[in-house]
Amino acid sequence: MVTGLTVSERHMALFVLGALALAGLAMAVGGRGDPLAVHGYIVLAFSLGLGFVVLSALFAPEPPESRLSEYYDDPTRVGIILSLAWAVAGMFVGVWVAALLAWPELTFVDSAWASFGRLRPVHTSGVIFGFGGNALIATSFHVLQRTSRARLPDQFSPWFVLIGYNLFCLIAASGYLIGVTQSKEYAEPEWYADIWLVIVWVAYFVLYIRTLQRRKEPHIYVANWYYMAFILVVAVLHIVNNLAVPVTFGHAKSYSLFSGVQDAMTQWWYGHNAVAFFLTSGFLGMMYYYLPKRAGRPIFSYRLSIISFWGITFMYMWAGAHHLHYTALPQWVQTLGMTFSLVLLVPSWASAGNALATLNGAWHKVRDDATLRFMMVAAVFYGLSTFEGSFMAIRAVNSLSHYTDWTVGHVHAGALGWVAMITFGSLYALVPWMWKTERMYSPRLIELHFWLALAGTVVYVFAMWNSGIIQGLMWRTYNDSGTLAYSFIDSLVAMHPYYIARAFGGLLFLTGAVVCCVNVAMTIRMARHARKAEAGGDVPLYGQAGAAQAGE
Amino acid sequence: MGIDHESVVAVSKSWGLFYLIAMAAGVLVYTLWPGNRKRFTRAKTSILDKNDRPGE
Ligand code: HEM
Ligand code: HEM
Numbered sequence: 001m002v003t004g005l006t007v008s009e010r011h012m013a014l015f016v017l018g019a020l021a022l023a024g025l026a027m028a029v030g031g032r033g034d035p036l037a038v039h040g041y042i043v044l045a046f047s048l049g050l051g052f053v054v055l056s057a058l059f060a061p062e063p064p065e066s067r068l069s070e071y072y073d074d075p076t077r078v079g080i081i082l083s084l085a086w087a088v089a090g091m092f093v094g095v096w097v098a099a100l101l102a103w104p105e106l107t108f109v110d111s112a113w114a115s116f117g118r119l120r121p122v123h124t125s126g127v128i129f130g131f132g133g134n135a136l137i138a139t140s141f142h143v144l145q146r147t148s149r150a151r152l153p154d155q156f157s158p159w160f161v162l163i164g165y166n167l168f169c170l171i172a173a174s175g176y177l178i179g180v181t182q183s184k185e186y187a188e189p190e191w192y193a194d195i196w197l198v199i200v201w202v203a204y205f206v207l208y209i210r211t212l213q214r215r216k217e218p219h220i221y222v223a224n225w226y227y228m229a230f231i232l233v234v235a236v237l238h239i240v241n242n243l244a245v246p247v248t249f250g251h252a253k254s255y256s257l258f259s260g261v262q263d264a265m266t267q268w269w270y271g272h273n274a275v276a277f278f279l280t281s282g283f284l285g286m287m288y289y290y291l292p293k294r295a296g297r298p299i300f301s302y303r304l305s306i307i308s309f310w311g312i313t314f315m316y317m318w319a320g321a322h323h324l325h326y327t328a329l330p331q332w333v334q335t336l337g338m339t340f341s342l343v344l345l346v347p348s349w350a351s352a353g354n355a356l357a358t359l360n361g362a363w364h365k366v367r368d369d370a371t372l373r374f375m376m377v378a379a380v381f382y383g384l385s386t387f388e389g390s391f392m393a394i395r396a397v398n399s400l401s402h403y404t405d406w407t408v409g410h411v412h413a414g415a416l417g418w419v420a421m422i423t424f425g426s427l428y429a430l431v432p433w434m435w436k437t438e439r440m441y442s443p444r445l446i447e448l449h450f451w452l453a454l455a456g457t458v459v460y461v462f463a464m465w466n467s468g469i470i471q472g473l474m475w476r477t478y479n480d481s482g483t484l485a486y487s488f489i490d491s492l493v494a495m496h497p498y499y500i501a502r503a504f505g506g507l508l509f510l511t512g513a514v515v516c517c518v519n520v521a522m523t524i525r526m527a528r529h530a531r532k533a534e535a536g537g538d539v540p541l542y543g544q545a546g547a548a549q550a551g552e
Numbered sequence: 553m554g555i556d557h558e559s560v561v562a563v564s565k566s567w568g569l570f571y572l573i574a575m576a577a578g579v580l581v582y583t584l585w586p587g588n589r590k591r592f593t594r595a596k597t598s599i600l601d602k603n604d605r606p607g608e
Contacts, residue, residue: 149607216607
């Protein structure tokens with residue numbers, strides 16, 4: 001892979017890694033006695049390790065010019081693998097925290113890192129940023145090049161984005177375990193990690209724009225708009241919500257620039273748009289490319305896809321206040337959030353409907369092809385979870401659902417049913433293209449994964465709906481004397497069976513993800529063998545540059 | 553600072569509304585403009601093209 005970089009790109013990589021190593025060293029020295037130092041050592045080890053990888057191929061010959069007449073897919077391949085690795089890790093921790101809720105005595109080691117409060121953000125960041133983010137980056141590079149008919153402008157920046165992003169994920173996850181957090185949900189990492197992510201993200205956006213500028217297609221395909229909204233809005237959200245002042249530069253802790261209800265509003269403006277632009281917009285981009293591609297049919301209505309794009313982009317921005325119903329937030333802001341959430345259903349269903357209408361006439365393909373079925377089910381769950389979300393945003397409904405497992409059920413209807421399903425479907429379509437094989441190693445394993453994923457999602461979501469509604473009702477049931485009929489612990493006991501069911505559903509889902517990894521690994525192996533057989537032995541390795549890259 | 557709660561409310565209740573309506577109108581005109589039909593049709597069908605190399 002490093003040999004695919006030009007010599008000057010290798011120098012550039014070494015330079016950047018050297019600068020990063022110095023930054024790590026500074027953190028380690030300046031943050032002595034503080035968790036910051038631990039992160040300093042991680043950054044140092046990370047950049048030195050990668051530095052050696054680059055050094056080992058520093059003097060390899062320049063890659064052939066012929067590479068310029070192909071798309072640059074190495075970062076996509078690595079991104080797919082990273083995404084799957086994070087999927088398994090993040091969902092494993094998900095099952096772990098689910099088990100902790102069902103059987104709290106499972107906190108088997110008596111140390112802080114193994115507690116629920118530290119593991120939970122490892123789960124959420126692991127799946128959203130690790131699994132989802134890597135899948136978005138990997139697929140965006142693929143879709144961007146194909147729909148623009150242009151190769152990425154250089155080979156260094158996609159690696160900077162991908163690897164830099166994973167460094168952020170690593171710092172985030174390891175930080176939670178040692179107790180570093182800003183206590184803002186989905187924005188837990190501290191100031192230094194936030195600054196790093198800004199740099200990576202700006203590079204991502206610039207790379208996107210530079211590639212679009214080179215496009216050979218007159219019109220920018222709608223999937224790119226969704227990906228660009230994801231990149232741009234996440235940058236804005238991230239910067240504003242993380243405005244904070246560190247205690248000192250040698251200290252991991254920082255204090256937010258906002259306080260009180262402004263802080264809450266900023267956080268949930270961020271939080272809801274993280275849902276909208278991280279967990280929705282980018283994945284819609286995926287859907288608008290891979291679903292028509294896999295079905296072999298153009299999107300049902302291109303115009304509708306543009307209208308829904310602007311619809312969700314305008315409206316999501318205003319919906320965040322529905323996370324703060326019945327709080328100190330002014331009533332009219334809550335009403336604004338609620339109203340926009342309701343209107344949001346229109347563009348959301350327009351997208352879900354557009355996807356399903358595209359499949360209309362290809363139902364036989366959906367029946368026979370589990371990959372396409374993943375995408376179809378994703379569109380259905382997208383429709384379901386947005387309907388549910390709009391419903392929960394109504395203040396009166398929210399008074400029942402808030403603080404209960406209903407929210408968690410809604411989250412995972414979206415996360416498992418929509419985000420994970422569309423990702424797995426897209427990856428199953430993409431992997432054979434990327435490793436240049438006819439198909440995945442085993443269609444039957446895809447079939448198995450599909451049913452595991454669907455069963456896991458349904459079990460999870462139904463368990464949480466039940467448990468959430470029961471909780472909500474128990475907490476608002478009064479007896480004759482006007483006091484609460486149930487104590488909190490009563491409701492906890494009532495949750496127990498549902499928590500066990502949820503852990504089981506999650507286990508099914510995790511098993512599916514492991515099956516996916518096996519299938520992808522075998523596909524890569526299959527591709528390698530095929531290529532070896534094809535090459536027939538007596539050709540110098542250099543003659544098959546493309547093949548050597550693909551195999552790495 | 554001159555930005556108090558009341559003025560923020562006033563701005564969002566008036567200009568906020570107009571700006572959303574204007575944006576919505578802009579988008580609708582763009583998408584439904586008859587002249588754009590050809591590019592949209594090309595965009596949606598050209599992704600199905602099997603050729604997997606950058607354009608010249
Ligand atoms: C193996 C499958 C999974 C299991 C067992 C699982 C389990 C859990 C558990 C137990 C919680 C904590 C709930 C609580 O505090 O009451 C949680 C929260 C969360 N999970 Fe998962 N999860 C899984 C997959 C995923 C995936 C794939 C995503 C995203 C793509 C995701 C996103 C989230 C989010 C955003 C939260 C926070 C919810 C909130 O604060 O309301 N999960 N999950
Ligand atoms: C029209 C679309 C949607 C609307 C109006 C909506 C609305 C809501 C509402 C009202 C809540 C509960 C807030 C509370 O009581 O605290 C919520 C929570 C949540 N939703 Fe949605 N939702 C939508 C779509 C989605 C989708 C597609 C996903 C994900 C993949 C998603 C992920 C989440 C998450 C992660 C939370 C939990 C936030 C937390 O940590 O408290 N939502 N949503």
